Amino acid sequence: MASAARFRDEEDSPREPHLAGGRPRLEPSRRCQAFEGLAPDGRRRCHAGCLAPTAAGGGLGVSGDRVSQSLGGKSQRLRCDERASPLAVALCGEGGSGDARANAPNGGSSSASARRETAWGGAAAEGFLQVVSALLDWQGYAVCDNFASGADVRLLAEELASYDRDFETAKIWVGKQATGAQLTVPTVRSDRIFWVCGEHRTHQREMLWDSAGKQPSSGLAPCRPEVVMDKSTHGFPRLTTTMNCVDDFILKGLSSRVSRLAGLAERSDAMVSIYENGSRFQKHVDNPNQDGRVLTSIVYLNTGDPWKAEDDGGQLRMFLDGEPPIDLMPDTGRMVLFWADRIPHEVLPSKRRRMALTYWMWFDRQEREAKVRQLGDAETQLQTKEERLAQEFIAFMLSETSKCEDIAQRAQALPKKSLDVVATVVGASNAKDEALEGIQRLSQEDLERLRNSMGKMGL
Numbered sequence: 001m002a003s004a005a006r007f008r009d010e011e012d013s014p015r016e017p018h019l020a021g022g023r024p025r026l027e028p029s030r031r032c033q034a035f036e037g038l039a040p041d042g043r044r045r046c047h048a049g050c051l052a053p054t055a056a057g058g059g060l061g062v063s064g065d066r067v068s069q070s071l072g073g074k075s076q077r078l079r080c081d082e083r084a085s086p087l088a089v090a091l092c093g094e095g096g097s098g099d100a101r102a103n104a105p106n107g108g109s110s111s112a113s114a115r116r117e118t119a120w121g122g123a124a125a126e127g128f129l130q131v132v133s134a135l136l137d138w139q140g141y142a143v144c145d146n147f148a149s150g151a152d153v154r155l156l157a158e159e160l161a162s163y164d165r166d167f168e169t170a171k172i173w174v175g176k177q178a179t180g181a182q183l184t185v186p187t188v189r190s191d192r193i194f195w196v197c198g199e200h201r202t203h204q205r206e207m208l209w210d211s212a213g214k215q216p217s218s219g220l221a222p223c224r225p226e227v228v229m230d231k232s233t234h235g236f237p238r239l240t241t242t243m244n245c246v247d248d249f250i251l252k253g254l255s256s257r258v259s260r261l262a263g264l265a266e267r268s269d270a271m272v273s274i275y276e277n278g279s280r281f282q283k284h285v286d287n288p289n290q291d292g293r294v295l296t297s298i299v300y301l302n303t304g305d306p307w308k309a310e311d312d313g314g315q316l317r318m319f320l321d322g323e324p325p326i327d328l329m330p331d332t333g334r335m336v337l338f339w340a341d342r343i344p345h346e347v348l349p350s351k352r353r354r355m356a357l358t359y360w361m362w363f364d365r366q367e368r369e370a371k372v373r374q375l376g377d378a379e380t381q382l383q384t385k386e387e388r389l390a391q392e393f394i395a396f397m398l399s400e401t402s403k404c405e406d407i408a409q410r411a412q413a414l415p416k417k418s419l420d421v422v423a424t425v426v427g428a429s430n431a432k433d434e435a436l437e438g439i440q441r442l443s444q445e446d447l448e449r450l451r452n453s454m455g456k457m458g459l
C-alpha cells in the first residue's frame, strides 16, 4: 500500500478459540475431525463449502451435518446442487453471483450509498455462515470451496487479463512499526500485484482504511491514476460482483456471528496478485504490527486443470500452533479466511501462473477511529517524499553493486527523517548515535550481512 498505517492495538482478543453465543466449546483435538474425509485428497483438513460433485461423489460435500451436531444438535445439512455456483446462489441472491449484478438497483456498480441488498436467509446461507463462523472461532481460519463458480472465475480472470502489464512487483514493509520503508525484496516476496480502489462503505476522509492510491468517485478502478487513463472504458463488472459477494459475506454475514469481527465497518482496497516462474512469499504474518487488520480474505482465480502440488507448487502454507503446517491449493473459486494478525503463512514457489484476489478487514469503527487519532498525533509519521527518498536509498544500499563510500556520500544528501528510517531498517541506529553516523560506519561486511538477512525476512 502507498503508506501502511501503523498502529498499536492495546487490546488483543484472547488467543484461545471460543464460541460466541453460548455454543459448546470443542476440544482442539476434535476440531478438525468433524470434517475428516471431506477434502478431495482425503487428508485431514477443515473445510466449509461445497466440494465439486466428482470430488465427494454424488455432489454432497459439505460438512454441515457434523458441524451442526457440534453446534448443538441442529441437523442442518448443506447440499451442493447441480448448479455451478451453489454458494454464490445461496449467499448472493437468486441466480448466483453472476446474475447478482442484474439484481442491483443501480445496475451493479453499487456505491456505499446505493449498495445491492443481498438476499440473505435460507437454510443454506445460514448453515454455511454457521460453519464458517465456527471454523474461524475454533481454528483461526476457514476454507470455503466454490465460493465463486468456475464460470465466474473464468470471466473475472478474462476481465483482469487486460491489466496484466499493469501489475507491479510487490513490496514488503521493512522496518519497525512506524519507521521503515516499502521495499522490493524478491527473495522474500516476488509476486506481481495490482491494487484496485473503490466500492468502500465509508468515506476516505474517515481513514477507516488505508488507501493504496486514488479512490474513484464511483465503482472500482485501478488505484494508480495512470492505469485509469489507459483503460477508462473497461471498468470491473466481474470484480465488482465478486467483491460485493465477499464483502457482504464478511461484513453482513460473519461479523455478527464471530466475536472478533463484531462491528467491522470497512475493508482495505483490493489486491490482485500473480505468482509465476517460481515466485513466492516467505513465511510472514500479514499484520504483525497491530495496524488494525483483523481478517485476511483470499479468493483464488485460477482456471484450467486442477492444481497439482507436485507439478505446480504455489500452495498456501499455514502454520498453526502445535500442529504440522497445512498446505492449501489455490483451487478455482476457493476462498480462504484467516486472522491477519495471528496466523503465519507463506506462498510456496509457484511454477504455474497463480492468481488471487486478496483484501483485509479492519477492526470496528470505534477502535479504528482511536487509531486514526493516534496516527494524526504521531511525530514519526513520514512525509511521502521523505519516505520515498528513504526507500530509494535502501534499495540502493541493498543492490549488489553499491559500495560503502557511495552509500556514505549519498546518505549526506538525505533529509533527517529519511535518515532515521534508513538507520532503523538497517539496524544502524542506537540511543547515542546520530543516524547519519551509524549509516556511515557500516562496513562492507555489515552490508553483506544485511543483504543476506533480507533473504530470511518474515519470521
Ligand SMILES: O=C(O)CCC(=O)C(=O)O
Binding pocket: 273, 281, 286, 298, 315, 316, 345, 346, 347, 356, 358
Ligand atoms: O495468495 C496467497 O495465498 C497468500 C498471499 C499472501 O500471503 C499475502 O499477500 O499476504
Ligand SMILES: [Fe+2]
Binding pocket: 284, 285, 286, 345
Ligand atoms: Fe500474507
